[in-house]
Amino acid sequence: MDNWREVNELNRREFLRSAGLATAGMALGGSGLLVPRRAAAAGGVREIELVARETRWELAPGKVIKAMAYNGQVPGPTIRLREGERVRITLKNELAEPTTIHWHGVDVPNPMDGVPGITQAPVPPGGKFVYEFEARPAGTRWYHTHFAEHKQMDIGLVAPLIIEPADADPFPYDREYKNNMMGGGMGRMMEGMMGGPGMGGMMGGGMMGMGGQTPAYDTMTINGKAYPATELLHVRKGERVRLRLINASADHTHLIRLAGHRLKVTHTDGNPLVQPVEVDAVPIAPSERYDVLFVADNPGAWFLYCAEPGHPGAGEQVAVVYEGHEGRTPEAPIEGITDLSLWRYGVGRGRDVLHPPSGRERTFDLTLSGGMMGSDVWTINGRRYPNTDPLRLRKGDRVRVRFNNMSMEAHPMHLHGQSFKVLAVNGRRLSQPIVKDSVDVEAHMGSVDIEFTAHNPGDWFFHCHKPMHMEGGMIALAKIA
């Protein structure tokens, strides 16, 4: 933990205040958190160092996994930047295998995008790579490995990246938490990660045999911990509390709810809505983020949890305790949601924060298929990457894409390098498109129409964020010249 010692004390205090309780590393006696940063030096560039290495990580008492971590913590340290700030992040790879970092939802220059074989060579064991970019757009972003994701993400190489708006935040709040969730689900081996919701955090995965096999999970985490090891969230009556929910899970959609309270959704993948939308619970697909507010108006102790059956029992819950409340164990969460109101894309009205188009209109139909009879082949228009047809675009083009999902599983489709508007879902137009960088296309003939301005030149991955599907071929390139 030597590198933590270099942490600038002022930054450290700032971090502790802003990140609050929810970030994972705090469980290690408060040591974990910090991004060792040298104070902003030359030319106003913020310098950050991230060291990726294996570590033992305790998900819950008695459940220790061999994890991969940035700076020794799961999830990795929260990076908090101001919109437009320039940052230089040095990744040192002390793992026994290659890795890279992708800055999810950030409009980085193409060579900084972290996709091995496309934008950079993988960083070998013992090697390093310097990422440098301006922090935009504002919002709840995150960073994660883009190498062997099904293993490396699941066992810890994920972290929040918060870009504070240069102007005032449209929705004021008194306290903030980040929650990441991870969750597992699939494989055969064992432990899991995080799954959750919450406050600004991330989710992680579980793990075991580092051999490249599909991990299976029996544990789900919020900010790197499974209940009862999840850290309490403290609130005071009357406060407006902001939760930044990040789903870092490889396979699972989580359904986040705070017992005794309603949640107001304010941002979709970090991008503000016109007005908050109040719901009982928020479904969040892999790689999606939602910022939500709640008003602390119901004193007591409550669970913030995932209402998917089995998830709370696997650890995906955290107690929210009001100041002055005696007794810290909330009532058991209710699993399954029948008569509650849920967030859906169509209930939000987005703000158009994208670059205006200046070029041609282009339209693409992408049919998502695969997984038949349990196969691990996943296709776009019948082809597997690298044989999929690229979207050949010019800077400024207005690009419309319709996804049609002919498979039996949902696909959270993520575009690198620029965000998009969601125009329509299952044939129904949104009254005012919401802005995202990942959109979940429902199984069994689900469809989604998106539109983006091809403003960022380069070769950009456009893919399903479930690592099994991506590795099975569900990737196209958006080539912007």
Ligand SMILES: [Cu+2]
């Ligand atoms: Cu998929």
